[in-house]
Amino acid sequence: MKKMLAAGVTFCCFLTASMVYAGGLIVAITPSPDNPFFKSEAVGAEAKAKELGYEALLLVHDDDANKQSELFDTAIARGAKAIILDNAGADASIAPIERAKKAGIPTFLIDREINKTDVAIAQIVSNNYQGAKLGGEEFVKLMGEKGNFVELVGKESDTNAGIRSQGYHDVIDQYPDLKMVARQSANWSQTEAYEKMESIIQANPDIQGVICGNDTMAMGAMAALKAAGKGDVIVVGFDGSNDVRDSILAGDIKATVLQPAYRIAEMAVEQADKYLKTGSTGLPEKQLMDCVLINSENASKLETFALK
Incomplete structure (x- = not known):
């Protein structure tokens, strides 16, 4: 049995x-x-x-x-x-x-x-171009339409890296008082973004903003800026991660774009x-799929790449 x-x-x-x-x-x-x-x-x-x-x-x-x-x-x-x-x-x-x-x-x-x-x-x-234009417009607004800025780009072989960069520049380049002093690829990596940002800060101590191809690089850039005593520099990312949500709510990174x-x-x-x-x-x-701008106004509604 x-x-x-x-x-x-x-x-x-x-x-x-x-x-x-x-x-x-x-x-x-x-x-x-x-x-x-x-x-x-x-x-x-x-x-x-x-x-x-x-x-x-x-x-x-x-x-x-x-x-x-x-x-x-x-x-x-x-x-x-x-x-x-x-x-x-x-x-x-x-x-x-x-x-x-x-x-x-x-x-x-x-x-x-x-x-x-x-x-x-x-x-x-995601509509990366549409999303990048949203991020670019917010960056311009946060920068007050002027100042020196840095761009951290994603992996060069990734189509999205180029599309996002193009979207950013199609907005930012309309403002002649916004001057890009450095542009480097950090290959979507937080560690690499930190290291690249350290070197950029040494060569260009007078920067007011950093616009990044994704949130992971934005986190690395923000960490490097804070370590250099430049935590007031405006940083904008792209993705809509929980980490950046928390950073926005803490008053560090200023915005991201949710995909x-x-x-x-x-x-x-x-x-x-x-x-x-x-x-x-x-x-x-x-x-x-259209993207959505995330800033201090709606960051609290963001959870795991979705708005509540």
């Missing part, structure tokens, strides 16, 4: 697992979850996949295109039904996505675009589910 009961329990568990993951495997590949933005993407994708009846596998490429390519091979070998990807390079990511497509596995891009269409099923990204990372990841899984069931998402490949 005990043997029969044990067998029954095992069979029951097998049935439960089969029912929970009836849709098969969805693989989400993102940059490092050390950055809360990317962690939010992974968590959002995993939660929605499980809600819709899929098994979820979270993989990390660390912005290494070669590692990303290997992870695509893993996804293909595992028989993934779909791949959700925040990619490791607008050009370098095309080949593995094409490889997955040939294997019958559709890819749904989030956050970062690639430089080719009709390869991925969807490219769901809804968690929701975008959820949308990608929802569209993957619809595509797998019907053969179409019913939507265009490229989809833009």
Whole structure:
């Protein structure tokens, strides 16, 4: 009787697992979850996949295109039904996505675009240009339309880095009394932003503002400025992280631009589910999500890349 009961329990568990993951495997590949933005993407994708009846596998490429390519091979070998990807390079990511497509596995891009269409099923990204213009307008206002400023740019191979910088400059460059004294890439890194900012401060002690391509770099820049006794310098970021929310509420960083990372990841899984069931998402490949300015007026409503 005990043997029969044990067998029954095992069979029951097998049935439960089969029912929970009836849709098969969805693989989400993102940059490092050390950055809360990317962690939010992974968590959002995993939660929605499980809600819709899929098994979820979270993989990390660390912005290494070669590692990303290997992870695509893993996804293909595992028989993934779909791949959700925040990619490791607008050009370098095309080949593995094409490889997955040939294997019958559709890819749904989030956050970062690639430089080719009709390869991925969807490219769901924040409207980085619109968001950067919001950030640029707030920066100009905070600076009083004048003063020396620094720009910290994201990873050069990332399309978003260029788009955000362009959006900032299309606003800021209209004000001749705003003078950029330094512009450097800190590769989205807080540590690198701190180090770059230290050197910039030594070479340009008279700065009034720093505009950053993401919140992680803004945090690094703010820390370096405070360490140099320049905590009153205006710093603006981009992403809408909880860390920057707290900094804004503390009166340090002045503003950021929210892009809804968690929701975008959820949308990608929802569209993957619809595509797998019907053969179409019913939507265009490229989809833009508008961003929202976050400052002292609404920062208290921000939680995990979403406004309450």
